[in-house]
Amino acid sequence: MREAYHVELDQLAENLAAMSVQVADAMERATKALLEVDLGLAEQVISDDAKVDDARAECEEQAYALLALQAPVATDLRTVLAAIHAAESLERMGDLALHVAKAARRRHPDPVLPEAVKPYFSEMGRAAVGLARQVEAVIRTKDVSAAKDLEAEDDQVDDLHRHLFTVLMDREWPHGVASAVDVTLLGRFYERYADHAVSVAKRMIFVVTGRMPGYGTDDEDLTI
Numbered sequence: 001m002r003e004a005y006h007v008e009l010d011q012l013a014e015n016l017a018a019m020s021v022q023v024a025d026a027m028e029r030a031t032k033a034l035l036e037v038d039l040g041l042a043e044q045v046i047s048d049d050a051k052v053d054d055a056r057a058e059c060e061e062q063a064y065a066l067l068a069l070q071a072p073v074a075t076d077l078r079t080v081l082a083a084i085h086a087a088e089s090l091e092r093m094g095d096l097a098l099h100v101a102k103a104a105r106r107r108h109p110d111p112v113l114p115e116a117v118k119p120y121f122s123e124m125g126r127a128a129v130g131l132a133r134q135v136e137a138v139i140r141t142k143d144v145s146a147a148k149d150l151e152a153e154d155d156q157v158d159d160l161h162r163h164l165f166t167v168l169m170d171r172e173w174p175h176g177v178a179s180a181v182d183v184t185l186l187g188r189f190y191e192r193y194a195d196h197a198v199s200v201a202k203r204m205i206f207v208v209t210g211r212m213p214g215y216g217t218d219d220e221d222l223t224i
Contacts, residue, residue: 005066005070008062008066008070009066009072009076009079009080011062012059012062012063012066012079012080012083013079013083013139013140014140015055015058015059015062016059016083016086016087016090016139017136017139017140018055019052019055019056019059019087019090019091019094020090020132020133020135020136020139020200021133021136022048022051022052022055022090022094023052023090023093023094023097023132024129024132024133024136026045026048026049026052026093026094026097026098026101027093027096027097027100027125027128027129027132027193028125028129029041029042029044029045029097029101030042030045030097030098030100030101030104030125031100031121031122031125031126031128031129032125033045033100033101033104033105034100034101034103034104034112034113034121034125034186035113035118035121035122035125037104037108037109037110037111038104039104039105039108039109041101041104042101042102042104042105042108043101043105045097045098045100045101046098046101046102046105049094049095049097049098052090052091052094052095053091053094055087055090055091056087056088056090056091059083059084059087060084060087062083063080063081063083063084063087064084066080067080075207075208078206078207078210079207082203082204082206082207085199085203086139086199086200086203086204089196089197089199089200089203090135090196090200092192092196093132093193093196093197096189096190096192096193096196097193099185099189100186100189100190103182103185103186107182112182112183112186113182113183113186114175114179114183116167116175117164117167117183120160120163120164120167120187121186121187121190123156123160124157124160124161124187124190124191125190127153127156127157127160127194128157128190128193128194128197130153131150131153131154131157131193131194131197131198132193132197134146134149134150134153134197134201135150135197135200135201138150138200138201138204139200139204142204142207142208144204144205144208144209147201147202147204147205148201148205148213150197150198150201151198151201153194154194154195154197154198157190157191157194158191158194161187161188161190161191164183164187165187168180168183168184202214
């Protein structure tokens with residue numbers, strides 16, 4: 001019975017890792033659709049979003065079944081609780097990739113991005129996708145050091161996002177208000193995507209250490 005229980009816990013982690021792959025692929029395709037004005041890729045991201053939603057529902061169903069039937073404690077309980085929160089964050093990452101793809105589709109055949117800001121989105125896309133792929137590895141390995149490293153990558157996205165605003169606020173911005181609104185919203189989508197990736201990594205740190213990073217001046221002890 002205990003062996004079957006741990007198989008179920010391992011399967012829950014595997015399903016979360018698979019969700020990370022899904023949302024990484026989604027943002028990679030959405031970014032390419034945005035930069036290359038590729039309607040086909042945008043449509044693929046939009047249609048595939050339902051699979052991410054289904055994956056979240058499956059993870060949550062597994063997690064609640066384990067809580068109800070197995071009454072996990074200590075590390076096992078942290079694993080199940082972290083999985084519920086991580087599945088929510090990963091699903092939101094999928095939604096943010098969906099928003100990027102919808103922006104690309106809405107403006108097609110015209111490009112959403114002026115040439116001046118494309119390098120920013122190329123770099124933000126690369127960093128965001130890299131974070132999601134790192135999350136997959138962290139879920140599989142529960143490597144606390146690797147999980148902490150994600151914050152440095154997130155800082156990169158934040159820096160790019162801030163630099164993007166300096167371009168938008170330039171009095172010489174020649175592309176109009178509608179374009180500025182599009183660029184502002186898209187930048188926010190990438191920033192939030194990266195934030196959710198860091199949130200998942202923090203949940204994995206919680207699983208291993210019993211402490212949830214990022215609360216107060218010191219890590220708060222949330223040992224279960």
